[in-house]
Each structure stands twice: as structure tokens, then as C-alpha cells.
Amino acid sequence: MAEPVLVLEALSKSFGALKVTDGVSLAVAPGELHALIGPNGAGKTTLVHQISGMLTPDAGTIRFRGQDVTAFNAEKRARHGLARTFQITSTIASLSALENVALGVQAKAGHPLSFFRNAASDERLNRPARAALDAVGLSERAHVPAGSLSHGEKRALEIAMALALEPAAILLDEPLAGVGKEEGERLIGLLKSLKGRYAMLLVEHDMEAVFALADTVSVLVYGRVIASGDPAAVRADPAVREAYLGEEG
Amino acid sequence: MSATPATAEVTSVAPPRERSRVVLPALLFLLLALVPLAVSFGMPAGWLALLTRALIFAIAALSLDLILGVGGLVSFGHAAFLGIGAYVTGIMITEGKSEALVILPAILVTCALFGAITGAVCLRTRGVAFIMITLAFGQMIYFLAQALSAYGGDDGLTLYEKSTLLGFNPFANRTSFYYTVLIALGGAYLLVRGLVASRFGRVLRAARENPTRVSVTGFDVTRVRLIAYVISGMLAGLSGFFLANHTEFVSPAFMSWQRSGELIFMAVLGGVGSLHGAIIGAVAYLIAEDALSHLTEHWRAIFGPLIILFVLFTRGGIVGMLRKLGSRHG
Ligand SMILES: Nc1ncnc2c1ncn2[C@@H]1O[C@H](COP(=O)(O)OP(=O)(O)O)[C@@H](O)[C@H]1O
Ligand SMILES: [Mg+2]
Numbered sequence: 001m002a003e004p005v006l007v008l009e010a011l012s013k014s015f016g017a018l019k020v021t022d023g024v025s026l027a028v029a030p031g032e033l034h035a036l037i038g039p040n041g042a043g044k045t046t047l048v049h050q051i052s053g054m055l056t057p058d059a060g061t062i063r064f065r066g067q068d069v070t071a072f073n074a075e076k077r078a079r080h081g082l083a084r085t086f087q088i089t090s091t092i093a094s095l096s097a098l099e100n101v102a103l104g105v106q107a108k109a110g111h112p113l114s115f116f117r118n119a120a121s122d123e124r125l126n127r128p129a130r131a132a133l134d135a136v137g138l139s140e141r142a143h144v145p146a147g148s149l150s151h152g153e154k155r156a157l158e159i160a161m162a163l164a165l166e167p168a169a170i171l172l173d174e175p176l177a178g179v180g181k182e183e184g185e186r187l188i189g190l191l192k193s194l195k196g197r198y199a200m201l202l203v204e205h206d207m208e209a210v211f212a213l214a215d216t217v218s219v220l221v222y223g224r225v226i227a228s229g230d231p232a233a234v235r236a237d238p239a240v241r242e243a244y245l246g247e248e249g
Numbered sequence: 250m251s252a253t254p255a256t257a258e259v260t261s262v263a264p265p266r267e268r269s270r271v272v273l274p275a276l277l278f279l280l281l282a283l284v285p286l287a288v289s290f291g292m293p294a295g296w297l298a299l300l301t302r303a304l305i306f307a308i309a310a311l312s313l314d315l316i317l318g319v320g321g322l323v324s325f326g327h328a329a330f331l332g333i334g335a336y337v338t339g340i341m342i343t344e345g346k347s348e349a350l351v352i353l354p355a356i357l358v359t360c361a362l363f364g365a366i367t368g369a370v371c372l373r374t375r376g377v378a379f380i381m382i383t384l385a386f387g388q389m390i391y392f393l394a395q396a397l398s399a400y401g402g403d404d405g406l407t408l409y410e411k412s413t414l415l416g417f418n419p420f421a422n423r424t425s426f427y428y429t430v431l432i433a434l435g436g437a438y439l440l441v442r443g444l445v446a447s448r449f450g451r452v453l454r455a456a457r458e459n460p461t462r463v464s465v466t467g468f469d470v471t472r473v474r475l476i477a478y479v480i481s482g483m484l485a486g487l488s489g490f491f492l493a494n495h496t497e498f499v500s501p502a503f504m505s506w507q508r509s510g511e512l513i514f515m516a517v518l519g520g521v522g523s524l525h526g527a528i529i530g531a532v533a534y535l536i537a538e539d540a541l542s543h544l545t546e547h548w549r550a551i552f553g554p555l556i557i558l559f560v561l562f563t564r565g566g567i568v569g570m571l572r573k574l575g576s577r578h579g
Contacts, residue, residue, distance in 0.1 A: 052465055078467035090462045092455045103455055106448050107467035113449045113476075120446065165467065 003066065004029050005169050005199040006051070006082075011060035013043075013050060013223075020046045021057065022223035028169060028199045028216075033191075035202045035210045035231075038220035039243075044203045045087055047220070048173045051201070052084045053077040065168055078107065083162035084171040087203075089154045093147030097138055097157050100146050101129040104164030132160040136190055152183030156190060169199040176206050188212065211235065219243070273571065274438070274525040281431055285424045297423050298495075299539055300532070304430045305491040307531035308437050310515040311524060312484035315441050317513065318522030319450065320477045321457030325380045326367075326387025327512050330360050330482040332504025334489020336394060339406045339499040349414040349490070356486040363390075364482030368475045387509055394501040405500025412494050420494045430491050434528065437484055442524055444480070453477050517560050520568030529567050 004027035013021035020043040028034045038044055049055040051062060053074035062070045069077055083104075091100050102125040106112050109125065119125060133139050136156040141149060146157055155175050162170045175191070176184050188209050194200070195213065204210050210217060211231045218228040219240050227237045234240055281304070288297050309331050316322045337356045346352065367386040371379055400406045411420040419429040444450050456463040456470045464470050493499050502508070511534070519530020537555075541548035563570045 054461070054465070073464075075464045075467050075469050078465050084465055086462075090459060092458050092462060094458060095451075095455060099451065103451060103463070104466050106451070109448075111448065112468065113452065113473065115444055115447050115449050117448070118443075118446045119448045119451045122448075125448075161466070 002030050005065060006201065007063040008047075008051070009061045009063070011047070011050060011057045011062065013046060013055065013057050020223050021050065024060070024220070024223070024225055026218055026225060026228060028201055030168075030199050031196045032215045033195050033200045033202060033213055034216045034218065035204060035214035036218050036220055037204065037207070037210055042220045043223040044220055045173055046223075048084065048171050048201070048203060051171055052082065078165060081165065081168035082171070083165045083167035083169070085155075085158040085162055085173060085175055087173040087177055089151070089158060091146040091154055091157055091161070094145055096143050097133060097146055097149065097153075097160075098126060098129050098142040100157060101132050101160045101164045102126060104132075104161045105129050108164070108166055129164060132163045133157075135163060135193070136160040137186065150183070152179045152187065155179055155183075155187060159187075159190065159194075163194075167198060169201070170194075172200060172202045172204075174203050174205060176204060176209060184209070270523075273568070277525055277528060278431075278435060278438075282428075285427055288424075294423070297427055299535060301423070301427045301430055301495060302492075303532045303535040304427070304434050304528075305488050305495060306512070306515060306535060307528040308430075308434050308488035308491070309485045310512050310519070310527040310531040311434070311437055311441060312481045312488070313512050314516045314521060314524055314527040315444070315481045315484075316474075316477050317516055318524075318527070319445050319457065320453050320474055322372075322474060322478070323380050323513070324371075324383040324478075324481075325506060325509050325513070326383035326385070326390075327481075327485055328504045328506070328508035329367075329387040329390040330364070330485035331489040331492065331508065331512075332390060332394060332499075332501070333360055333363060334486035335493040335499040335503050336397075336400070336406075336489070337486075338412065338490045338493035339408055340400055342408050342410055342412065342493075343400065343406065347410055347412050348416075349412045352412060353487070353490060356490055357483045360482045360486035361479050364479040365475070368478035368482075372471050372474050372478065384506055384509070387504060387506055391501050391504045391506075394504060401500070403501065405498055405502075408493060408497045408499070411497070412490070426495070433487065433491070437487065438524060438528065441484070444477075445524065449473065449476065514556055518556055518566050520566030520570075523568045526566055526568035533567060 006028040008024055008026050011021050011024045024047060036044055046055065050057045053072055057070065061068055064077065064080060064082055069080065092103070099120065105125045105128045130139065130142065133142055136159050138153060138156055138160060141153060146154065149157060159175065176187055179187060191213055202213065214231050216229065217231045217234040219226050219234060221243045226243060227234050227240045284300055285297060288294055309327065313324065313327045316324055334356045337359055338352055341352050341355060371382045371386065374382055395403050411418070419425045445454070452463060452468050452473050456473060460470045492503065515530040515534045516527045517530070518534055519528065520526030538552065541552055560566060565572065
């Protein structure tokens with residue numbers, strides 16, 4: 001089996017007395033879609049924040065592409081090929097969809113901060129940006145300001161922004177949150193189309209989506225991974241059924 | 250406003266907002282270029298001096314708009330750069346170095362250094378703390394100038410000579426002074442506009458709205474802001490050069506926090522973030538100040554509330570108002 005892209009080793013994080021991440025270890029292999037499920041408040045978002053560098057863990061290490069990145073800040077991790085989306089949509093509202101994606105292309109480009117050329121008409125940025133928009137089905141909406149897109153379109157845009165970084169791994173924090181059934185199905189289709197091409201850590205509430213997409217499922221409860229393995233085994237795990245799936249009825 | 254040729258075709262090529270970004274600045278600079286002509290046709294000559302002063306402040310307000318309007322950083326110490334530019338000019342002329350091509354590099358280097366050092370500290374903070382720290386650095390420079398006893402200290406420094414440019418005397422004559430400042434303003438405007446449209450500018454704009462997103466995209470937000478802060482300070486230093494030559498006098502008051510506040514007022518009055526708005530705001534501010542100060546001694550007490558009301562009710566300043574008018578008729 002290939003060397004994992006992303007490895008968490010005994011990660012821990014507390015907010016005051018509340019232990020939100022409690023000795024979490026997991027690994028994501030290249031091309032693997034690893035789903036992370038767990039009830040509200042289990043600490044999933046906090047874990048994604050630590051992996052992306054927005055929060056510093058109290059203990060443990062994060063290895064990415066064979067390198068210890070625990071001490072790297074968010075922008076350095078992004079430059080190393082770690083992309084993410086947010087549970088609460090995070091785009092640049094006044095910039096067009098194309099410009100939002102071009103921002104990511106620019107981060108990867110040779111002169112990310114060049115002062116002289118007009119960026120909006122720079123085909124070296126726009127061509128890859130259009131390709132990413134195309135991949136998520138937003139080519140028709142390229143010139144619409146991100147703030148005016150529908151909620152589902154914004155979620156797709158965030159995925160395109162992640163793809164623009166040509167990442168080695170993508171962290172997806174509840175990409176289906178707040179999305180209607182139809183748009184949800186389109187997004188699941190999109191994630192399916194990306195499957196195998198990127199290592200993905202997918203935090204998701206929608207069980208149907210998780211069991212349809214995931215190669216591996218880990219279950220987080222009170223900051224602790226209580227089960228991890230292939231979807232069928234996890235679904236059958238009595239501890240999981242009691243702690244989590246049971247509550248869904 | 251029947252002059253606007255609002256055919257559907259034009260609209261489909263460039264949305265009204267894009268159009269106003271070309272038409273309005275072009276109109277503005279054309280009007281400004283015609284001012285000396287108007288004076289020779291009977292406009293009171295005092296206007297030329299007033300508008301020269303307005304254009305000098307327009308350079309400073311424009312430079313502030315780069316960090317305030319585009320970058321979202323409310324600096325309350327921007328007059329420090331203007332003051333540094335003026336003082337470097339005053340001191341160098343006093344020391345017998347009046348050539349602009351010697352003074353200007355000295356100003357740019359000093360302002361860049363001051364900007365890099367203070368910016369690196371200020372940009373560690375956000376929001377109100379940022380405002381307070383920029384204010385503190387501004388006051389620091391103010392007191393430093395007061396302590397410069399060799400160059401007038403508290404009383405300021407009178408210049409008995411003006412700068413030369415390549416041996417010529419562009420500041421000796423009112424009209425050529427005006428055009429020199431107008432050309433500098435035009436150059437500064439194009440430069441800042443180009444910056445805002447560049448890759449760098451896109452990151453700066455994006456970071457104003459959503460710094461978290463920009464940093465997880467792989468950009469060092471603080472570094473981008475620092476670069477903007479330094480460039481903005483250098484441009485404000487340029488306006489200080491003209492101001493010293495125009496008033497033939499420099500004093501610590503040039504860099505007081507009130508002056509920094511006035512620069513913010515100018516940018517906000519014109520419409521923040523549009524760049525040409527800062528120019529319009531500076532001109533409007535100086536004309537209004539001149540008119541009101543002729544009316545009453547207590548003009549500041551009227552002027553302040555007036556500006557606040559205007560900004561509250563127009564949202565987007567003068568440029569925002571013009572844009573609304575334009576889109577209603579377009
Ligand atoms: N910055 C914070 N300070 C204090 N508590 C927090 C903070 N962020 C999250 N929490 C708490 O940590 C727990 C886990 O939150 P979160 O990671 O958002 O869970 P999930 O994404 O699984 O729903 C919750 O109880 C939440 O209230
Ligand atoms: Mg969450």
C-alpha cells in the first residue's frame with residue numbers, strides 16, 4: 001500500500017476544560033476518500049482546523065506528504081498542497097466565481113504577487129480557473145459575484161477553489177450542509193467524480209452520502225475516534241450504532 | 250444626465266459599474282486639466298492655489314485609499330508620511346539641496362523605512378487596536394518634529410527657496426506648479442489603479458473581505474498588507490514634498506492626528522475604495538473648508554457633522570451617489 005498522504009498521530013486539543021480532540025490518529029492514503037462522521041459537537045470542525053493550520057494542537061503531530069507540518073501555519077500548508085473547504089461557506093463575495101478560483105491558481109503560479117499585469121485578463125490564471133469551474137459545473141456562472149450564487153453553487157465554488165490549488169489532499173467540512181436535495185445530489189456526483197484523484201477527508205452528516213462515497217469511515221465521538229474501517233464494518237459496529245447511528249433512528 | 254449614451258449594446262459589453270470606472274476618472278482629470286484655462290478666462294486666481302493644495306492632498310488621500318478602501322485597514326497615522334515628506338523637503342532645502350531628483354529618493358526611502366518598521370508592528374493587530382497603534386506612531390513622529398530644534402522645533406521651518414526639477418523651476422509659477430502636481434497625481438492614480446488590478450491587488454482586496462480564506466489559499470496576508478502599507482506611505486511622502494513647496498513652510502502640525510483624520514474624511518467623503526473617489530473627496534473637502542471658513546470661525550463645528558450626515562445618507566460617498574444617479578438614468 002502506498003505511503004499515506006496525511007497522517008495524524010495522537011492529536012489532542014482542549015478548549016479550557018473541554019477536551020475537543022482526544023488522541024486522534026488516522027491516515028489518508030493517496031486517492032482515498034476517508035469520511036469522518038460523528039454527532040454535532042464531536043470535534044470534527046476543530047480537527048479540520050488543526051489539520052489545515054488554523055488551530056494549533058496541544059499535542060500530537062500532523063504529517064503531510066512525508067513531512068512534519070505541525071509547526072507550519074495555514075498558508076504554508078496550503079502551499080504544500082493541502083486545500084480545504086469550510087462548513088460555513090467561505091468565498092470572496094464581491095469577486096466573481098472565476099476570480100475566486102483564479103486566486104487559487106495564482107497562489108500556485110510563478111509570480112503570485114506580481115504588481116504589473118492586470119490579473120482579471122490574465123489567461124495564465126483564467127484558463128486553469130475556468131477548467132476548475134468546469135469540473136464543478138459552474139462554467140455558466142463564471143462572471144457572477146460569489147455572493148450572488150445560490151447556496152449549492154457556493155459549495156461547489158469552494159470545491160473549485162480547492163481544486164485550483166492542485167492539492168495533494170482536500171479537507172471537506174460538511175460540503176452538503178444546508179444544501180437542498182437536488183443540489184445535494186449534484187454535489188455527491190461531483191465528489192464521486194473527484195474520487196480517486198485526490199486524497200480527501202470528508203466530514204459529513206448525510207449518512208447516505210458517506211456510505212455511498214467513502215473508502216474508509218472513522219467515527220468521532222467526544223473528540224475520540226471510536227471506530228475506523230471500511231464502511232460496512234463501521235456501520236455494523238455495535239459501539240457506533242449505540243453512540244451515533246442509533247440516535248439517527 | 251441625458252448625455253449618457255445608454256444603449257443596450259454598451260451595457261452588455263461593460264456593466265455600468267465598469268463604465269463609471271473609466272468615464273468618471275477621465276472626466277475628472279479632464280476637468281482638472283482645464284482649471285488653469287478657466288482662470289485665464291476670468292475664474293478668480295485664488296482658485297488655482299486652492300486647487301493646487303487640493304490636488305496635493307488628493308495624492309495623500311489616494312494613497313490612503315489603497316490601504317483604507319482597498320485593503321480595509323483604517324490607518325489613523327497617515328499624516329506622519331505626509332509630514333515626513335514635507336520635513337525631508339524642508340530640511341534638504343535648508344541644507345542647500347533643492348533638486349527634486351535628490352529630495353524625492355530621500356523621501357521615498359525614509360517613508361518606506363518608516364512604513365516597513367511601523368507597519369510590521371501595526372499589522373500584528375486588527376480593528377481598533379490597529380487604529381490606535383497607527384495613531385500612536387503618528388503622534389510619535391509629531392513629537393519628534395517638535396523636538397527638532399535645529400529645524401524650527403515647535404515653530405516650524407520656513408523655506409526661503411523652492412525645489413528645482415532638473416534645474417528648472419516648476420514651482421516658481423502658479424500654473425506650472427498646478428500642472429506638475431496634476432501630472433504627479435495622474436501618475437499616482439494610474440500606478441495605484443494598476444496595483445489594485447494586479448495579482449497583488451487582487452489578494453489585497455480578497456483579504457479585506459475574507460482574510461481566512463486568503464491565508465488557507467496559501468497567501469501571507471500580513472506580508473501583502475505590509476507591502477500595501479509601505480507603498481501607500483511612500484506616495485503620501487510624495488504629497489508632503491509638494492505641500493512643503495506650496496506652503497513654503499513645514500511644521501509639526503502637518504502630521505498631527507487631526508490631519509490624519511482629515512485624510513480619512515477626504516477618502517470617505519469621496520467614496521472609499523474607488524481611488525478616484527479619494528481625489529474627488531479631497532477637492533470637495535478643501536473647497537468646502539475654504540467656503541465655510543470664510544463664513545464663520547466655527548466652521549469645523551459645522552463641517553464635521555455635515556460630512557458625517559453626508560456619508561451616512563449617501564453610503565459610498567460622492568462616487569456612490571454619482572454611480573446611483575448614473576444607473577438610474579443609464
Ligand atoms: N474556539 C472555541 N472555543 C471554545 N469551544 C469551542 C471552540 N470551537 C469549538 N468549541 C467547542 O468544541 C466542541 C466541538 O466543536 P466542533 O469541532 O465545531 O464540532 P463538530 O464540527 O463536530 O460539530 C463543541 O462543544 C464546541 O462548542
Ligand atoms: Mg462542524
